[in-house]
Amino acid sequence: MRVPMRFRNLVTTICFLAVGLMAFTTGADDDLQLTLPQQFDVGGGFDLPGGNQDDPVTFSGSYVVSANGKQGRLSIQADIAEHWHIYSLTQKPGGPVKSTLTLPDSSNIRLTGEFTPNKDPHIKPADIFPVPSEEFTGTVIFTAPFEILPGADPTKLTIQPTFEGQACEDQEGGFGKCIPLGPLVVEVGYEGVAEEPTAGPYRDPAAHVELVGLVTPSTVQPGDTIRIEITATPDTPYHIYDYDVQPSDAYSKTLIAMTKTNSWSFTRATTSAATEQGTDTSGHKVLYHEQPVTWTVEVRVPKDAAEGEYTLGGMMGYQTCTDSKCDRPAGASFTATVQVGPPTETSTVALTFGKSSYREAKQASKLSFAQMDQNLSLLSVIGFSLLGGLILNLMPCVLPVIGLKLMSFAEQGGESRGRIFALNLWYAIGLISVFLVLATLSAFLNMGWGEQFTYTWFKVTMIAVVFAMALSFLGTWEIPIPGFAGTGQANKLQEKEGYAGAFFKGIFTTILATPCSGPFLGPVFGYTLSQPAYVTYVIFGCVGLGMASPYLVVGLAPSLVKLLPRPGAWMETFKQAMAFVLLGTVVYLFTTINGGYFVATLALLVAIWLACWWIGRTPFTASFPRKAMTWITGVAIASVLGYFAFHYLTPHEKLLPWKPYSPDALAAARAEGKTVMIDFTADWCLTCQANSRFAIETPKVLGVVEENDVVTLLADWTDHSATIKAKLNELGKDSIPMLAVYPAGSDDPIVLPDLLKEANVVDALELAGPSQTSDTAQGSDTAQQDVSTAMR
Numbered sequence: 128m129r130v131p132m133r134f135r136n137l138v139t140t141i142c143f144l145a146v147g148l149m150a151f152t153t154g155a156d157d158d159l160q161l162t163l164p165q166q167f168d169v170g171g172g173f174d175l176p177g178g179n180q181d182d183p184v185t186f187s188g189s190y191v192v193s194a195n196g197k198q199g200r201l202s203i204q205a206d207i208a209e210h211w212h213i214y215s216l217t218q219k220p221g222g223p224v225k226s227t228l229t230l231p232d233s234s235n236i237r238l239t240g241e242f243t244p245n246k247d248p249h250i251k252p253a254d255i256f257p258v259p260s261e262e263f264t265g266t267v268i269f270t271a272p273f274e275i276l277p278g279a280d281p282t283k284l285t286i287q288p289t290f291e292g293q294a295c296e297d298q299e300g301g302f303g304k305c306i307p308l309g310p311l312v313v314e315v316g317y318e319g320v321a322e323e324p325t326a327g328p329y330r331d332p333a334a335h336v337e338l339v340g341l342v343t344p345s346t347v348q349p350g351d352t353i354r355i356e357i358t359a360t361p362d363t364p365y366h367i368y369d370y371d372v373q374p375s376d377a378y379s380k381t382l383i384a385m386t387k388t389n390s391w392s393f394t395r396a397t398t399s400a401a402t403e404q405g406t407d408t409s410g411h412k413v414l415y416h417e418q419p420v421t422w423t424v425e426v427r428v429p430k431d432a433a434e435g436e437y438t439l440g441g442m443m444g445y446q447t448c449t450d451s452k453c454d455r456p457a458g459a460s461f462t463a464t465v466q467v468g469p470p471t472e473t474s475t476v477a478l479t480f481g482k483s484s485y486r487e488a489k490q491a492s493k494l495s496f497a498q499m500d501q502n503l504s505l506l507s508v509i510g511f512s513l514l515g516g517l518i519l520n521l522m523p524c525v526l527p528v529i530g531l532k533l534m535s536f537a538e539q540g541g542e543s544r545g546r547i548f549a550l551n552l553w554y555a556i557g558l559i560s561v562f563l564v565l566a567t568l569s570a571f572l573n574m575g576w577g578e579q580f581t582y583t584w585f586k587v588t589m590i591a592v593v594f595a596m597a598l599s600f601l602g603t604w605e606i607p608i609p610g611f612a613g614t615g616q617a618n619k620l621q622e623k624e625g626y627a628g629a630f631f632k633g634i635f636t637t638i639l640a641t642p643c644s645g646p647f648l649g650p651v652f653g654y655t656l657s658q659p660a661y662v663t664y665v666i667f668g669c670v671g672l673g674m675a676s677p678y679l680v681v682g683l684a685p686s687l688v689k690l691l692p693r694p695g696a697w698m699e700t701f702k703q704a705m706a707f708v709l710l711g712t713v714v715y716l717f718t719t720i721n722g723g724y725f726v727a728t729l730a731l732l733v734a735i736w737l738a739c740w741w742i743g744r745t746p747f748t749a750s751f752p753r754k755a756m757t758w759i760t761g762v763a764i765a766s767v768l769g770y771f772a773f774h775y776l777t778p779h780e781k782l783l784p785w786k787p788y789s790p791d792a793l794a795a796a797r798a799e800g801k802t803v804m805i806d807f808t809a810d811w812c813l814t815c816q817a818n819s820r821f822a823i824e825t826p827k828v829l830g831v832v833e834e835n836d837v838v839t840l841l842a843d844w845t846d847h848s849a850t851i852k853a854k855l856n857e858l859g860k861d862s863i864p865m866l867a868v869y870p871a872g873s874d875d876p877i878v879l880p881d882l883l884k885e886a887n888v889v890d891a892l893e894l895a896g897p898s899q900t901s902d903t904a905q906g907s908d909t910a911q912q913d914v915s916t917a918m919r
Contacts, residue, residue, distance in 0.1 A: 183211040183294045184308060188315035190273075192281040199236065199281070200321060203228060203269045203288055203313055210297045213308070215248040215261035216269070222256040224307070226292035228269055235279040236286060242269040245440070245460075246386035246491065265490055286315040297659070329480035334457045335362040335447045340478025342439070346466040350430040353465060357383065357396075357443060357478070360419040365447045365454075369402045369414035370422055372492070378413050379446035379456040383422055384491035387440035387462070391429060396422040405450070406722075415448070434468040444488025456485035505662065508651055509669050515648040516673025519640050544685045551682030553626045555675035557633025562671030563664065569652075570660035583720055587728050589638070590716045593709050594732050595739060596635075600706030603736070604743035637671070639712070723778035730776060734768035737761075775820065782829045788842035790850065793869075796838040800899035803869040804837055804892065807855060809844040814882055815864040822883040823866070831889055835897035870895035 185206045192199040207213060218225030228242045245268040248261035275281055291309035329338045340357045347353055359381070361367050370381040372395045383396040400420040405413055426439060440462040447454045461478040542550075568574040579585045599606045651666055681687050713732075720728060738761035745757040786792060788805055796803045806823060808815035822828075832839060842851045844863055858867055858878055866879040868891045877891045 183208045183296070183306070184213060186290055186311060186313045188286070188288060188313040189318045190284065190286060190315055191318050191321035192275065194320055196281040197275055198239075199273050199275060199284075201230075201236075201238075201271050201273055201286060201288065201315065203242070203290065203315075205263070205267050205269070205290075207264055207266065207294070211294050212249075212262040212264045212297065213267075213292055213294050215244070215263060216242060217248075218261050219258040222258040222260055223295070223305075224293035225261075226290065226308075228271075228288055228290055230271075230286070230288050233285065233287075234276060235284040236273040236275055238271055238273050240272045242271040244269055244387075247388055247390060250390060266487075282317050284317070288313050288315065327477050329459060331457045331459065331482065334445070334454050335365040336360065336367055336445065337362075338443070338459060338480060340461055340463075340480065342463040342465060342476045342478060344465075344470065344474040345463075345476035346468060346470050346474070347428050348470065349428055349432045349467060351428055353426040353428065353439070355424045355426065355439065355441075355463070355478070356421055357424075357461070358419055358421040359416070359445065361417060361447055364417075364449050366403070366415040366417045366449075367420065367445055367447050369416065370396050370398065372396075379444070379485060381422075381446075382444035382485075382488045382492040383424060383441065384443075384488060385424060385426070385439070385441040386491050387438055388426060389437050389439075391426050391432075393424055393426045396424050398422045428467060432467050435466070437465055437467060439463050439465060442483055442488040442491045444485040444492065446485070458483035458485045458488040505665075508666060511648075511651045512666050512669035513673035513676070515651055516670040517676055519648075519670075519674045520677060522640060542685075547685040548682035549626065550629045551678040553629040554633040554678050555672075555682075557630035558637050558675045558678075559633075559668060559671035561634050561637035562667045562674075566664045566667035569667070570663040580719065583724060586716060586720050587724065587731070590713055590720075590728060591731060591735055592635075593639075593716065594713050595735055597706045597709035597713065598736060598739045600702050600709065602703075602743075604739040605747070633675070637674070640674070721778075724773075727772040727776040730772035731765075731769045734765045734772070737768070738765040775816075779820065779824070782824050782826065783832055783839045785839050785841040788840040788851065788854075790854070792840060796840075797869060797871075800871050801838045802835055802871045802892070802895050802898045803840060804832070805840045805842055805854075805867045805869075807842045807844060807851065807860075807863045807865040807867070809863060811845060812863055818864050818866070818883045822885045822888055825885050827885060828888050828892070831892045835892060835895075837892060837895075837898065866891070868892060868895045871897070871899040 186203060187206075188201070188203050190199050190201045205213065214223050214225050216226050216228065230238055244263070246263075248263050251260040251262060275284070289309065290311045290313055292307075293305055294308050295305040327339065329340075330336070337360045338357060339360075340355065343354045343356070344351075359367050368378060368380050370383060385393050398420055400416055400418070402414040403417060405415065424441075440460065442458060442460050444456065444458045446456040460481045460483040462481075463476055463478050465476070565574075568579075580589075596606070598604060648670065651670065717725065717728070741764065742757050742761040745754055749757075785806075793803060793805070806819070808819060810816075831837070842848075842854065844851045852861075855861060855863070855865065858865070858876065860878070860880060864881065864883075866883065866888065868877040868879075870877070873895075877895060879887055879891055
């Protein structure tokens with residue numbers, strides 16, 4: 128069967144458009160870039176000092192001196208408010224007002240070098256001005272070396288640097304206001320003796336890892352690549368978390384950010400070392416390295432780079448942990464000097480490390496990630512967006528709904544050309560609308576692609592929706608949107624796909640796609656981090672358009688529908704088969720949620736199953752009031768059961784200071800004269816969980832435990848334990864739940880079996896009495912009575 132010529136022409140045009148847009152600037156001169164309006168007050172108005180607005184930039188200063196008291200380093204820190212920027216000290220003439228830092232003649236010190244920033248400015252191509260703008264955002268620190276003049280006290284130097292420049296606000300449409308800054312005299316304070324940076328192995332005293340960094344080659348020719356390698360060797364039994372290009376809210380991933388590159392392009396860090404998977408103390412899934420791991424960043428030297436000495440620098444954020452405890456997140460800065468020129472024998476130089484903080488590395492990482500792809504122009508990014516969106520259709524996250532869409536294509540056979548186009552257009556609109564919502568979240572809430580899947584509530588919602596869809600595919604109930612999932616009903620109107628069904632299929636397809644990030648999309652979404660909101664909308668919209676393009680092509684060339692089999696009984700079989708694909712998606716989504724929510728989520732699915740079965744029992748021909756009542760009942764059933772599931776079956780914070788039970792732990796506590804309470808429990812024991820939630824883990828019981836200095840031991844029998852079974856048998860029991868309280872100095876425990884009330888536990892603890900101190904502990908012959916009957 129031949130594909131129509133107009134379709135082949137259309138596909139060829141789309142492919143050439145996407146590839147051509149990427150090649151337009153990636154292979155062309157840097158001058159051939161489409162630029163965007165810069166944020167600037169084209170009206171020329173400046174807000175003069177003394178206004179009522181908050182200061183957009185605050186300055187602070189400090190200095191440190193060398194151990195011999197003869198040299199020092201002056202630091203001026205500018206904290207720039209969100210949505211504002213200042214310009215660099217090297218801003219070229221003809222552009223915006225550059226920043227200046229000057230130091231008047233002093234009898235204390237003399238500068239021996241120029242002020243240099245701790246990071247490169249963000250370069251915006253020439254637009255309003257004839258030269259590129261060099262902008263700083265966030266926090267930037269300017270440092271300069273100085274020598275201390277004879278007779279000056281290093282701890283009491285008078286240093287009064289002056290800053291002068293301009294701060295501009297970023298606003299949509301290129302109409303941000305600008306205000307002059309200064310001349311401002313920055314107050315400078317003494318911070319002590321400088322901590323000398325370490326060349327070679329570096330170790331933060333508060334962390335359990337050694338860092339070693341190398342730069343290869345140390346002398347490089349224009350056009351070549353420099354390799355920066357950082358090796359982390361954790362101490363046993365510690366591990367270091369895996370690297371990511373952006374910070375994570377779940378745990379302190381390793382961050383490596385380039386802050387000084389001389390505007391040379393660079394890559395994200397890569398490693399060939401395998402990661403291990405585990406869970407942290409909060410139950411989150413984490414990836415980490417227990418063995419030495421080396422990360423590599425490649426820096427490309429421009430072909431037109433002049434010969435001379437250049438400084439490369441960056442920051443690293445990291446955290447080291449064991450299975451039970453973690454060090455505080457730490458940070459380190461690193462620098463190295465490389466030479467551009469003819470190669471020499473010395474091919475490697477060690478990185479010089481200095482102390483920093485994880486917070487600084489986190490901020491630098493966000494800016495560094497945004498700058499990785501700043502050499503891309505808008506047109507090339509649009510090309511990547513279209514192609515990346517197209518490839519998203521092949522990602523495993525989307526395949527279940529793609530099968531559903533193929534079935535709707537088959538249903539379109541025999542439809543008019545206009546209706547086929549309209550159905551596919553509505554599908555594309557639904558698909559693109561989600562991308563525009565994601566663009567809004569990215570532009571205004573700084574939410575990255577797929578970040579919604581980091582929230583448990585969203586993942587549970589997706590599990591519920593996909594499961595309900597699978598039940599619909601299996602015929603348990605019918606989704607009340609024409610043609611959304613097909614139907615087993617005889618009504619022809621309901622069998623045909625409607626515009627609403629096509630629209631919501633597009634929405635659902637995109638939501639399922641967000642856990643996957645296809646090729647080309649990493650640079651695309653990174654590019655949006657430093658762009659105005661309207662560029663973010665353009666980029667996300669193009670990704671959506673690329674993803675929707677196959678369906679728009681079918682809408683424009685409806686003869687392609689004839690390539691699919693005619694509608695028939697096979698569609699019902701195919702639909703039911705797709706239900707099992709969706710159930711597989713449910714299984715996958717289960718692996719993404721915290722294990723503590725498994726039982727509650729499974730209970731919610733059973734509740735949804737019950738509700739869908741109840742709704743599906745109502746005949747299609749039933750009256751509207753009957754249908755409405757059925758839906759209200761079904762939704763109420765699912766809501767009530769879901770509420771109780773997540774209220775009672777999810778992890779709750781333990782109030783009591785439990786320690787794992789062992790015979791040694793019990794013997795040690797009793798030897799110290801402690802009153803001991805042992806809770807024999809298991810996750811599979813519902814009565815145990817009810818006792819814990821309502822009778823044991825309560826503020827009143829906690830008060831008695833703290834007042835009487837009671838040691839609380841948890842005998843968890845979730846998995847078989849011969850030690851726990853032996854203790855149960857010793858206490859005359861062979862099953863759980865059971866609570867045992869050992870009074871201080873007594874061998875006769877108070878045993879409380881079965882279902883408990885809070886009053887039972889409180890009475891038993893009060894009857895057992897407080898722990899005995901070493902001064903007062905002596906063998907107590909006080910008779911302990913068996914109160915288990917009275918406690919019922």
